[in-house]
Amino acid sequence: MKNLDSVFAAYMAAWAIFFVFYLTVATRAAALRRDLDRLKSSTTPGK
Amino acid sequence: MRLFTNCGALIGKELRTEYRSRELLTTTIVFILIVIVLFSFTFDPTSDESRRFAPGLLWLAFLFAASLMLQPCFLREQHNDTLSALRLSVSDPFAIFLAKLVANTLFLLLTELILLPLFAIMYNVAVVPVLHWLVLVFFLASLGISIAGTALSAISAQARMRELLLPLLMLPLLTPILVASTEVTKSLFDRAPYVQWKGVGFLAVFDLVFLTALWLFGEYLLEE
Amino acid sequence: MRKNVLAAAAVFVLLGAAAYGSFFIAPTDAKQGLIYRILFLHVSSAWTGLTSFFICFIANLLYVWRRQPKWDWLGVSAAEIGLAFTSVVLVTGPIWAHPVWGIWWTWSPRLTSTFVLWLLYVVYLVLRTLVEEPDRRALLSALFGIFAFIDVPLVFGSIRWWRDQHPQPVVMGEPGSGLDPVMFRVLFFSWFAMLALMTLLLWQRYRLAAMRSDLDTMQQEMEAR
Numbered sequence: 246m247k248n249l250d251s252v253f254a255a256y257m258a259a260w261a262i263f264f265v266f267y268l269t270v271a272t273r274a275a276a277l278r279r280d281l282d283r284l285k286s287s288t289t290p291g292k
Numbered sequence: 293m294r295l296f297t298n299c300g301a302l303i304g305k306e307l308r309t310e311y312r313s314r315e316l317l318t319t320t321i322v323f324i325l326i327v328i329v330l331f332s333f334t335f336d337p338t339s340d341e342s343r344r345f346a347p348g349l350l351w352l353a354f355l356f357a358a359s360l361m362l363q364p365c366f367l368r369e370q371h372n373d374t375l376s377a378l379r380l381s382v383s384d385p386f387a388i389f390l391a392k393l394v395a396n397t398l399f400l401l402l403t404e405l406i407l408l409p410l411f412a413i414m415y416n417v418a419v420v421p422v423l424h425w426l427v428l429v430f431f432l433a434s435l436g437i438s439i440a441g442t443a444l445s446a447i448s449a450q451a452r453m454r455e456l457l458l459p460l461l462m463l464p465l466l467t468p469i470l471v472a473s474t475e476v477t478k479s480l481f482d483r484a485p486y487v488q489w490k491g492v493g494f495l496a497v498f499d500l501v502f503l504t505a506l507w508l509f510g511e512y513l514l515e516e
Numbered sequence: 517m518r519k520n521v522l523a524a525a526a527v528f529v530l531l532g533a534a535a536y537g538s539f540f541i542a543p544t545d546a547k548q549g550l551i552y553r554i555l556f557l558h559v560s561s562a563w564t565g566l567t568s569f570f571i572c573f574i575a576n577l578l579y580v581w582r583r584q585p586k587w588d589w590l591g592v593s594a595a596e597i598g599l600a601f602t603s604v605v606l607v608t609g610p611i612w613a614h615p616v617w618g619i620w621w622t623w624s625p626r627l628t629s630t631f632v633l634w635l636l637y638v639v640y641l642v643l644r645t646l647v648e649e650p651d652r653r654a655l656l657s658a659l660f661g662i663f664a665f666i667d668v669p670l671v672f673g674s675i676r677w678w679r680d681q682h683p684q685p686v687v688m689g690e691p692g693s694g695l696d697p698v699m700f701r702v703l704f705f706s707w708f709a710m711l712a713l714m715t716l717l718l719w720q721r722y723r724l725a726a727m728r729s730d731l732d733t734m735q736q737e738m739e740a741r
Contacts, residue, residue: 248551248615255554255611256535259561259604263713266600270720277727284734443663447656451646460642461660464635465667468674475678494674505666509659512580 295390298382302391310399320361320403327353328411342415347477350411351470355437358400359459362441365392366449375514385511389442393506396438397431404430422480425487429480432495433473439502440465446513468498523719527712534560534702534709542702554612555699558605560706562630564714565601566668568594569637571718573665576658588654589725590718591661592644595637597717601710602634625679629672636664636671650732 369375476491572594579587647653
């Protein structure tokens with residue numbers, strides 16, 4: 246099938262963009278969650 | 293109407309400030325001249341090529357110049373906090389914007405009209421037969437550039453890297469003006485000149501839309 | 517966590533169904549053969565990007581009116597996701613154009629306008645990095661976002677008009693270029709699947725913004741003690 250590789254490339258590129266976006270959001274969220282937990286645990290003993 | 297009296301007074305202030313130093317006009321004119329000369333190295337300035345590229349270059353030059361000329365608009369109000377004084381002196385913050393955009397339109401228009409004869413000579417385009425239409429296009433486009441530019445300069449004045457930020461904010465936003473004015477100017481520079489009313493209409497619509505937006509949201513741009 | 521996984525799975529299924537439809541349900545195009553099927557990805561991404569920017573616009577308006585941080589969080593999320601979808605349009609465009617017309621970039625109305633749209637929202641995000649104070653950042657970017665969005669129809673309209681003056685031989689699935697009804701249905705389903713993906717990404721990004729804000733508040737409280 247002619248041009249199958251181009252169609253494939255297009256789909257791969259699109260999913261790559263979405264996946265990278267999702268991944269960056271997820272990693273930042275995980276890091277933030279860790280920071281938040283750390284802060285919460287550091288304040289509760291002091292109360 | 294109070295708005296117009298306030299506005300009139302403020303326009304007077306803007307014009308007087310510029311008249312005293314004339315630095316904005318002179319630097320803008322010299323900048324556009326430099327750009328026009330530099331552009332001439334990028335293509336063959338024979339009559340036919342000129343007719344094709346000249347309108348685009350003219351408007352690009354005006355746009356770049358405007359994005360530099362509009363920098364001081366709100367920046368100079370930060371010295372001695374004159375912006376607070378202005379805000380206190382008028383009941384409607386829109387008057388401040390209206391005054392600034394009228395003054396900026398006048399400055400831009402003046403710059404364009406001064407440069408037009410030079411441009412016509414350097415690029416061999418016939419402007420005299422279509423002068424009145426050119427003035428109309430210049431006016432509508434300059435108005436649009438000033439409306440958007442004045443609003444955006446209020447934004448960039450409150451951020452870092454403001455000298456680079458204002459062109460960044462303005463240039464993509466003003467794409468419709470570039471497209472419409474270039475097309476209309478191109479048809480006016482044609483061997484058989486004609487007016488593209490659709491393009492003129494576009495410019496008018498752009499002006500109206502952004503003027504309305506500025507009227508609706510201007511006060512938030514000036515918030516403390 | 518359970519909700520997360522379920523939602524992602526649902527979106528995955530929808531996207532898979534859309535891809536299936538693009539390849540097996542939509543009929544073959546006489547002129548372009550297989551490659552035209554990129555249209556289902558390309559056009560649905562374009563529409564979804566615009567939808568996301570519209571959500572950004574509404575969030576911007578609500579922020580200026582109400583000044584609640586959640587509208588700022590929604591605004592920046594919608595802008596970033598809109599950019600992701602718009603980037604897909606700009607990447608799939610050349611991939612489609614090259615085998616068919618032998619050129620990588622076509623100044624077709626959709627691609628050109630999409631490029632300007634992309635630039636507008638990149639500038640929106642750049643503006644945000646240049647204002648430090650959170651409330652001021654939210655207000656200024658909301659105002660720019662409003663101006664940017666009302667500019668969008670003007671950009672598309674002026675470029676379309678300009679292209680009418682300078683006709684291009686390239687037809688990249690512009691609306692009205694004669695799509696058959698089955699193709700339309702597949703396209704709308706693809707759009708629906710993309711909207712589901714957009715919603716998922718929006719939700720994730722919004723929560724990230726909310727968490728960031730929580731963290732900043734907690735840190736400020738600690739410093740105040």
